[in-house]
Amino acid sequence: GIQVATGTYTELLQSCPAFTHWTETITHKLRSDSTSTDTSSSQLNLSPPTSKYLTPFSLLQTDKGSDEKENLLLALADKPIQKETIESKRTGSIDLNVYIRYIRASGCGILGLLCLFLMFAVTSTTFLLVNWWLGRWSNSERIRYGSTNIMSNCSSMEQSPITNMSNEEWFKERDKNFYVLFGLSSLSVILLFIRTMIYFLSCHITARSLHNQMFNSLLRAPVFFFDTNPIGRVVNRFSKDISSIDEKLSDVTYHFVDVFFTISSTVILIAFVQPLSLISMVLVAFIMERVRRVFTPAVQDIKRLESISRSPIYSHLSSSIQGIPMIRSYGAQQTCIQEFSHCLDQHTRVYSIMLAMNRWLGMRIECVVSAFVGFLTFSILLTYQNLPISDLSLILAHSFTLVGSVQWIIRLTVDVMMQMTNVERVIEYIDLQPEESPNVKNLRSLPPQWPIGGIVFDNLSFRYSSTSSWVLTNINISIQPNEKIGIVGRTGAGKSSLIQSIFRMAELNGRILIDNVDTQQISLYDLRRHISIIPQNPVLFNDTIRINLDPFGEYSDIEIWNALDEVQFKPDTIDGLQQQVAEGGSNFSVGQRQLICLARALLRKNKILVIDEATANVDHRTDELIQLAIRRKFVNCTVLTIAHR
Structure with missing residues (x-):
């Protein structure tokens, strides 16, 4: 080209x-494009694609009568920009x-769950029996050594055998x-453990x-x-949600079941000793249910x-x-x-807000x-003369603990429902639609020597999702075995x-035949394990x-060393093949x-190799080695x- 002028932007505009x-032409073009109806520019057709990006061109005067038009814009990237979806929230x-x-x-099933609940019930009953037996013993001691005035409140059936x-x-x-x-105490401790x-x-x-x-579903x-979906959403599911299920949910459900059976046994005891309290229990249960219905949703x-706001x-x-x-x-530190x-x-x-609601x-x-x-205390004052002092003390003590227990179980009920939202979010990822259904039948069995290397694209169209536009349209290519094809x-x-369509990374329309075998009629595992790829950005795992x-x-160690010798790669440490690779291969x-x-x-010695700009980011010597x-x-x-290039 020819250098027409030099200077700053303002100087060039003036000179x-x-x-x-x-x-002026570029500005007018961009403004006219922004007001026109957008058309799909991610399809690959025989006609030239609609341009969207600026490209440099000559500033020299050209023949105005020429039929050739300057391409001011380039096509969009071949993979359309996928908009980040809004994280779903159930109501x-x-x-x-x-x-x-x-x-x-859990694998225990309904029967195992019932047995576990029965153990909770027996433990709560045993703890109650310990207190009741202790009260009975103390009542016997009082009858044996108590004064006449105290014993006057006890029935003669209790006095005579002991005195x-x-x-x-x-x-x-x-x-x-x-x-x-x-x-009873030993049994309760053993059952508790x-x-x-x-x-x-x-x-x-x-x-x-x-x-x-969830991990298998994501894979x-x-x-x-x-x-x-940004990586933060996935990390949120695997970190906070799984942590809550593993720690908080197990803790609140345990305490919920424990307090539920404790309250049930206490209510039965109070109702048995003081039936008048059933009236207030029904009223309290009604009010509590109304509060729970307002609070829980x-x-x-x-x-x-x-x-969602944590992601x-x-x-x-x-x-x-x-x-x-x-x-x-x-x-940009301050901006971040x-x-x-x-x-x-x-x-x-x-x-x-959640804390204020609690x-x-x-x-x-x-x-x-x-x-x-x-x-309950007022009703006991009216009927205390007909009850032993040990029973009165027992129901009063349990009624005061019932205050905290009822408040605690309401909180636990809400906490269980709150923590179950983590299970709901995990199950949402478990139910993700996989690339290939595990129940696919009628898959074609592969010949022993498959593949030889012949590839045919038969009227192939490709897109990244069912809601996006087609990226490739009606592609027909025939590649013979052992051919070296450059895609430029x-x-x-x-x-x-085009490469992703071979690996069936998204939705296909048409056929890709490898040695006359339709890739959509074989499993993804069989397809991908028979094709090797060297990506532009090398992928290494945090392992040896x-x-x-x-x-x-x-493969044996000898085969692995031979492969490393072919590419002239030698581990730098005495660990050899056991040398540790840092995350992403950063070492x-x-x-x-x-x-x-x-x-x-x-x-792997596969017959089909895909190379995606393998030498774009390496030095000249490594390029020659590859x-x-x-x-x-x-x-x-x-x-x-x-x-x-």
């Missing part, structure tokens, strides 16, 4: 008419199916009371089962899911909002850690701090239960989409070099990571190479 005309009460699936995840006993008989009676009390161990073990199994199910989720929605915190933190060099280079503070404020605002519930529960205790084009031409090269343990250079990926492809290894070792393979 160079060609530059002024160019900027209303927790579905019964969520509770059922949580119970099934008429000899000292030897009384000592035997006292020993019997002691051994019964000791046996057994039920606690069994319960928390089953909760641990449940949390682990839900975690593994089989389509690529479109990861394009439209509101706090469940607040809990869902709290979980942006994880997303922002993850993005900031990954982009620290860019943030510092542009001096402000955005992070905004995310924290959004979460704190919801969390403070205080609202606590005040109303305390008022209602205090009124019940007052009524500018950004947005559809190179990566051996695991990175042979994750399934299919290796980009070139070394690429060589490891090349060795991995050599080791090119040489590909020419020597993949002579009898079909090689598809993506390149921008």
Whole structure:
């Protein structure tokens, strides 16, 4: 080209008419495009794509009569930008199916759950019997050694057997009371230990089962899911939600069941000793249910909002850690701090409302239960002469503890429902639609030597989701075995989409035949394990070099060393194949990571190799090593190479 003029932007506008005309043309073009109807620019057709991006062109005067038009814009990127979806939030009460699936995840079933509840009931009854037997023993002591005025309140049936006993008989009676009390106390402690161990073990199994199910579901989720959901949402499910299921949910459900059976046994005891208290119990139960119905739906929605508002915190933190060099280079620390503070404020605002709602519930529960205790005490004052002092003391003591128990169980009821929203969110990811249904039948069995390397694209169309536009349209290509094909084009031409269609990374329309076998008629596992790829950004796992090269343990150490020798890669430590690879391979250079990926492809010895800009980010020497290894070792393979040049 020819340099027309030099200078700043303002100087060029004043001194160079060609530059002024160019900027005015571009501005007018962009304004006209912004007001016109947008059309899909992500399809790959035979006609030239609609331009959207600026490209440099000559400022020299050209023939006005020429039929050729300057392309001012380039095509969009070949993979359309997927908009981030809004995190879903369910409304209303927790579905019964969520509770059922949580119970099934423990593996104990309904029968095991009933046995566990029976153990809770027996333990609560045993604790109550301990107190009742202790009261009976103390009443006997009072009758034996009490004064006449005190004993006048007791019936003659209680006085005569004890007061008429000899000292030897009384000592035997006292020993019997002691051994019964000791046996009941020991039994209650043993049952408490057994039920606690069994319960928390089953909760641990449940949390682990839900975690593994969600992990397996995510591994089989389509690529479109990861394009439209930020990493913070996934991290939120695996960190906070699983942590709440593993720790908080197991704790609140344990206490809920325990307090439920404790209150049930206490209410039965009070109703048996003082039937008049049943009237106030019914009234208290009615009021408590009304309070619960008002409080529960509101706090469940607040809990869902709290979980959703937590995801942006994880997303922002993850993005900031990954982009620290860019943030510092542009001096954007203050901006990142402000955005992070905004995310924290959004979460704190919801969390403070949830705490205020808990205080609202606590005040109303305390008022209602205090009124019940007052009524119970008043009724006892009216009928105390007909009851033994031990029974009166027992029901008064349990009625005062009932105040805290009722308030506690209402809170626990709400807490269980709140924590079950975490199970609901985990189950949402468990139910993700997989790339390939595990129940697919009539899959074609592959020949022993498949594939040889022939690839045919038969009227292929490709898009990344059912709601997006087609990226590739009506592609017809025939590739013979052992051919070396270069896929070259500018950004947005559809190179990566063509490769992704071979791996069935998204929805296909048409056919891709590999050695006359339709790829949609075989399993994804069989398809992808027979095709090797060397990506532009090498993927390494946080494990040893051996695991990175042979994750399934299919090859011997000699074969792995031979593959490393072919690419001239030598581990730097004496650990050899057991050398640890840091997260993302950060302890290796980009070139070394690429060589490891090349060795991995050599080791698998597949007949089809895909190379996606493998040498774009490496030095000249590593580029030569990769090119040489590909020419020597993949002579009898079909090689598809993506390149921008």
